[in-house]
Amino acid sequence: MVDMNMQELLNQSRSESTKQAYAPVIKELTPRQLKAVKLKARIKYVLKIINYILILGVGISFIYPFVWMFVMSVRSQTEAVLFDAGLWINEFHWENYVEAWHRARFSQYLGNSVTYAVLVLGLQYFFIVPAAYAFARMEFKGNKLLFGIKQLGMMLPAEATLIPVYFFYAKLGLIDTWTGLVLPSMISMFGIYMFMNQFKTIPKEIIESAVMDRAKNRTIMLRIMVPMIFPVFITHLLLTFIANWNDYYWVLVMTNTEALKTLPVAVRGLLKADGILPPWHLVMAGNMMQLAPILIMYILANSQMKRAMIGGRKIQFGGGEKTGLMKRMFHKIGQKFTKTDMKQTLKEVNHL
Amino acid sequence: MKKISLILTLVMVSLFMVACGDLGEETDGNGEIYVDQEWDMFDEGHQVISPVEIDFWSANSAVDVHGTVLADLVSQFNAYQQDTYPDSPIRVNVSFQGGYINQNSKLQAALISNTNPELAMVGVSSMALYHENVIDQRRIFSYDEIRDIYEGFLQFAMYKHVFVGYPYFAASNVILLNRTLAEATGMTVPTVDEILADPENSIWTWDYMKELGSKMRATVGEEEFWGLAASGPALYEMMFTQGVNVYNETATQQMFNNEYGRKGFEYWQSLVQEDIMKNPVLDPNHGTRIQGEFTSGHVGMLFSSSSVTKTIFEIVNSTPNQNNETPLFEMDVLPHPKVTNFYSNQSGGGIILFNNKSNARTQAAVEFLRWLQAPEQNAYYSTHTGYLASTKSAIETDIWQDYKAINPLLDRVISLMIFTTPEGTKLPIGRAKALADDDFAKYAKGIYYEDAQADIDAVLKETAERVQYILDANS
Secondary structure, eight states: OHHHHHHHHHHHHHHHHHHHHHSOOOOOOOHHHHHHHHHHHHHHHHHHHHHHHHHHHHHHHHHHHHHHHHHHHTSOHHHHTTTOOSOOOSSOOTHHHHHHHHHTTHHHHHHHHHHHHHHHHHHTHHHHHHHHHHHHHOOOTTHHHHHHHHHHHHHSOTTTTHHHHHHHHHHHTOTTSHHHHHHHHHTOHHHHHHHHHHHHHSOHHHHHHHHHTTOOHHHIIIIIIHHHTHHHHHHHHHHHHHHHHHOOHHHHHHOOSTTSOOHHHHHHHGGGTTSSSOOHHHHHHHHHHHHHHHHHHHHHHHHHHHHHHTTSOOOOTTSSOOOOHHHHHHHHHHHHHTOOOHHHHHHHHHHO | OHHHHHHHHHHHHHHHHHHHSOOOOOOSOSOOSSOSOOOOOOOSSOOOSSOEEEEEEESSOSSSHHHHHHHHHHHHHHHHHHHHOTTSOEEEEEEEOSSHHHHHHHHHHHHHTTOOOSEEEEEGGGGGGGTTTBOOGGGTSOHHHHHTBOGGGGTTOEETTEEOOEEEEEEEEEEEEEHHHHHTTTOOOOOHHHHHHOSTTOSOBHHHHHHHHHHHOEEETTEEEEEEEOSSOOHHHHHHTTTOOSBOTTSOSBOOSSHHHHHHHHHHHHHHHTTSBOOTTSSTTHHHHHHHHHHTTOEEEEEEEGGGHHHHHHHHHHSOOTTSOSOSSOEEEEOOOBSSOOOOOEEEEEEEEBSSSOHHHHHHHHHHHHHHHSHHHHHHHHHHHSOBOOBTTGGGSHHHHHHHHHOOHHHHHHHGGGOOSOTTOOOOOTHHIIIIIHHHHHHHGGGGHHHHTOOHHHHHHHHHHHHHHHHHHHO
16 A cells, blocks of 8 residues: 555656656746846857958958959059059950960960879879878888988978989989979878878777788778778868969979970969069969969869868868858848847746 | 087087188189280181080070060071071070079089089179189180170179179169159259260269159149159169278178268168158068059159169050150159269179080080170160160160160160279179178168168168178178
8 A cells, every 4th residue: 555655656756857857947037137148149149240250351361362363463554563452443454364375375384284283193192192001000110210201301491402302303314304393292291191190090990800801901001091081082182283283493493494384484484574574464364364273173172171171070160050141140130020028028927 | 428429529610610711712803804815715607517406594484575585586596507507507495494593593403413504594693603614705705895895784794703694684773764753843854865974063963863852742632743762772872872882892891881871871761751752661562563653653763673664664655644645754764873973783694604515515605605695686685675785786786776766765774884883992793792782672671660760870780780791601
């Protein structure tokens, strides 16, 4: 009997606690507290707007040079020479692009730029991926020393090593050859470093299980590790393309004839196209044309790049799905018109 | 540990001794170009007996106007050789290195590896770098041919008794003048011809220029008109127009930390203080902006390299004025004004011929260089690029005379190249230009800080110490 009563009591208590757990908690707020809550929400909203204004400001400061470059590229020579920082265009001179194309001999140098970028992109992974794998996952004598030497090379500016490198290349007969041009990119420390770090993030257990299945290093590297770091692979590909597409100094130094020179060298030559006074309208038109492939690539693959830059994670600012700024603003405006009367709300709460 | 310390000490001591050692720097100056000596001249005419290919490095770019005109001249030479000597033509391969600094580094490396070209275009400030690697130009050009070159273009050609480079890509520093604006002031503005006719009694002095600049300064509505514009004090012009040295001849000692330097700095600072000149430290890209402002008629006088003269003249001439008539204004050139002397500084470059090539290649290079400096080629290059023709015979050619009828300004600049260093002064070796002039320009701008109220003595002292440090470190 007692047990029965106990059981009933227990059930009753359970059902009550369950009820309470799922019942909405209505905290009674004083009008002052409510005001404070509302003020806090408003401050938060204002801060958000300030935040967006700041982001917009930073964004504009990044975009402005490109827009200005475009504006300069369609100005007349007389206007361009004034070097006006404004964005006003009196008259569009699209013919600047045609003239820059002819003066900088784009059709000749464009081919060289494409060849250079494609050669580097096509060949470098044969060297840097195995090297990165070896540094990350293999133990051999002189590992640290080799890595240190390679790192040291990365720290030295190209200008500092120019004379010995040129001497060495000249002795090997590599000046003015495609081999000479692409050779340093084949063993790029940046690439090795990037892949090595990514290889190190792959759990050891995966490799150990592959080893237990008698997989060789080549299989582990190509079939397991490379697919796992695919976003980094894409990022490296894009970064290498951009770097090689814009490469000026190395190409200038390692080539003598025009047969191998690339677009950046030609576009820079436009600075003196009319003498010592730079024809800025042509220089900027040339720059815009040189930039075009990079801008297109960036627009097409920017999310991929950003993901890879932060370690392959999906980008979520503040977590969860977010609606756009405009949508949220409209939502807020809509809320204004359906604003709840505070007194009415308080009455309703008290009534409950 | 002891061993390591000992080795390190030894290394440090030996490095210290090397640093303090006498590098055998000659102190007897650079010598005179016109020495009474029989030179072992290269034979005249076509001396090669089989086809020869030689290389010529230009510091310009292949797509700029200097590069394209040079490539054009080289093509003309190659075609001429092929037609005239079909069995033993000389072929010149011109390659473009995109800038003096980059080319200098490449040349240094190429000389070590013996892969240098036969000929190279080198800046006047870098001539000294190559004096041991070149053929003296007096073995290529006769006494009369050298006398044909304007004196002002030979200022930096000599180093340690070697005539290093033939002046070809020549330029000078001048004042570009908006004569329309200047004459509107009612003041008499001299012409180059008037100055050349009687330099002793010329009215074109520092004080006169300041007065003219002051009268040209105006504000009309939102438009500002400046008397003059410059990037800062011009060192060589500032000192030589006062009849005093800038450095000693071997460029081991600065010589402007004195009353003359002070006077120069005072003058340049007063131009901004008195609102005649735009303060050069207030806006970025000042050099480019003032070129634009001069071109649009908002600057009366522009301190500039002569190499922009051709382009600016062409823009001004094709731009209509308020009455829809061209030119926008009448443009002219003037020398830097004098205190006691006029002085035309040399800039630009020259051509050097290396001495480590085979006899046939050297002979071919000599033939090409002689062809290139011939009056017609010299005038052709100048009229198409804006560089200055360097010989008197070049400005007698039809090409030059025809061009002079359209644009007389380059001719006027060249005629000013008779104003070399004043008597009693010595021009330093060109190396000083490369080493210390940039630092001078940077530090001298200190006079314009604090709204052009900076202490002149402090700026002068700091500038002189910096320049001396650079000279000491490189002596």
